Amino acid sequence: xxxxxxxxxxxxxxxxxxxxxxxxxxxxxxxxxxxxxxxxxxxxxxxxxxxxxxxxxxxxxxxxxxxxxxxxxxxxxxxxxxxxxxxxxxxxxxxxxxxxxxxxxxxxxxxxxxxxxxxxxxxxxxxxxxxxxxxxxxxxxxxxxxxxxxxxxxxxxxxxxxxxxxxxxxxxxxxxxxxxxxxxxxxxxxxxxxxxxxxxxxxxxxxxxxxxxxxxxxxxxxxxx
Amino acid sequence: xxxxxxxxxxxxxxxxxxxxxxxxxxxxxxxxxxxxxxxxxxxxxxxxxxxxxxxxxxxxxxxxxxxxxxxxxxxxxxxxxxxxxxxxxxxxxxxxxxxxxxxxxxxxxxxxxxxxxxxxxxxxxxxxxxxxxxxxxxxxxxxxxxxxxxxxxxxxxxxxxxxxxxxxxxxxxxxxxxxxxxxxxxxxxxxxxxxxxxxxxxxxxxxxxxxxxxxxxxxxxxxxxxxxxxxxxxxxxxxx
Numbered sequence: 001x002x003x004x005x006x007x008x009x010x011x012x013x014x015x016x017x018x019x020x021x022x023x024x025x026x027x028x029x030x031x032x033x034x035x036x037x038x039x040x041x042x043x044x045x046x047x048x049x050x051x052x053x054x055x056x057x058x059x060x061x062x063x064x065x066x067x068x069x070x071x072x073x074x075x076x077x078x079x080x081x082x083x084x085x086x087x088x089x090x091x092x093x094x095x096x097x098x099x100x101x102x103x104x105x106x107x108x109x110x111x112x113x114x115x116x117x118x119x120x121x122x123x124x125x126x127x128x129x130x131x132x133x134x135x136x137x138x139x140x141x142x143x144x145x146x147x148x149x150x151x152x153x154x155x156x157x158x159x160x161x162x163x164x165x166x167x168x169x170x171x172x173x174x175x176x177x178x179x180x181x182x183x184x185x186x187x188x189x190x191x192x193x194x195x196x197x198x199x200x201x202x203x204x205x206x207x208x209x210x211x212x213x214x215x216x217x218x219x220x221x222x223x224x225x
Numbered sequence: 226x227x228x229x230x231x232x233x234x235x236x237x238x239x240x241x242x243x244x245x246x247x248x249x250x251x252x253x254x255x256x257x258x259x260x261x262x263x264x265x266x267x268x269x270x271x272x273x274x275x276x277x278x279x280x281x282x283x284x285x286x287x288x289x290x291x292x293x294x295x296x297x298x299x300x301x302x303x304x305x306x307x308x309x310x311x312x313x314x315x316x317x318x319x320x321x322x323x324x325x326x327x328x329x330x331x332x333x334x335x336x337x338x339x340x341x342x343x344x345x346x347x348x349x350x351x352x353x354x355x356x357x358x359x360x361x362x363x364x365x366x367x368x369x370x371x372x373x374x375x376x377x378x379x380x381x382x383x384x385x386x387x388x389x390x391x392x393x394x395x396x397x398x399x400x401x402x403x404x405x406x407x408x409x410x411x412x413x414x415x416x417x418x419x420x421x422x423x424x425x426x427x428x429x430x431x432x433x434x435x436x437x438x439x440x441x442x443x444x445x446x447x448x449x450x451x452x453x454x455x456x457x458x459x460x461x462x463x464x465x
Contacts, residue, residue, distance in 0.1 A: 027291045027328075028314040030307060053328075057314075080369035091367055100368045103290065104332030104375030111329040123336060123378045127409045129360070130370065143409075172325055173291050174308040179327040207327075 114183025
């Protein structure tokens, strides 16, 4: 029987190499795979390009990864927040590269990568600084900007439940980027709160089919608290 | 349930009030102008407070772009669930009929024209309805856009809530933006403490309500724009 379960975070992350592009799920701390990020810091791969909605909050998770100096570039929609001091300091010191992408374009570029779309025209950002240098087109009187997919080597995401095949169910707004990031990477690694037996998840309610998931690590609720 | 397209009777707010509006009164006014049955996204900051004044009878469905329809009020005490937050990352609650979806779906429903109204803050709005609200343009500012550009081009109606003047007393309703653009020709209505403005491609900027000792002439002088006086005509929803 197929089992994508791994015994430890460190084992699941072992082949992430220097220079990799890594998508990290979560919107703020909801859905942020904190234990996988901690593992990535221990792993020590450098020169990473990170894709996330934000650029770290407080002194945990993504913020710590940035503080470690392992991140060369971040692609995100909203880096500047009241508690993004770690990113802010490194950015102002010229130690990290930033690509700001409107949130919906970020999501659609990730989706496009997973869906095999070469590029797409989005109305978002037309006429703004974020569309400078990009191809534009007027379609039926409306203006669009050509946007390209964002592919990743690895996606690190968090889900609520998984079966051994990697079929996933999320919780509430912690779903956010998980389902699309799972599709856009060569290798998707998921931390889940619960692993259930094969057949225990209702096939009608599975949000991410296991085809998109390569490795699963269980992190119990107690460990997250 | 009525729809956002037909519910003209909802526009019940008075056209003249003898004092300038507080932020709470502005939020109250925006809430009262939202037609029942609308699907609405409230931006981070002052626009969020509009939810305090929506009534159950209005049946407004709140969208939060991190992936939820049917968002309820802010969560307190034991209601707090860190997996259930709004776009401002504040813990919220879910109402009966709520649904969750991933980010690509959330922004697809925005761009796809399924949201009736977005209420946003602004640095500036132009007479053509261009919006500036994401970046001050200052050399040392760290740019951060979030969903602002997607909301600006996606929602069928974009309402702005802002004070009409800067701290220096300059109008934030302008002929041309001097701040970086968020979206072009997207704002349909502007609520301020001294007046409400409707923006239309065909008729330009119309003052639909006026507060305190403000006059149409004083607004024309302040903004430098050819404003239409709509404070004495029959109210319309101004909502498409």
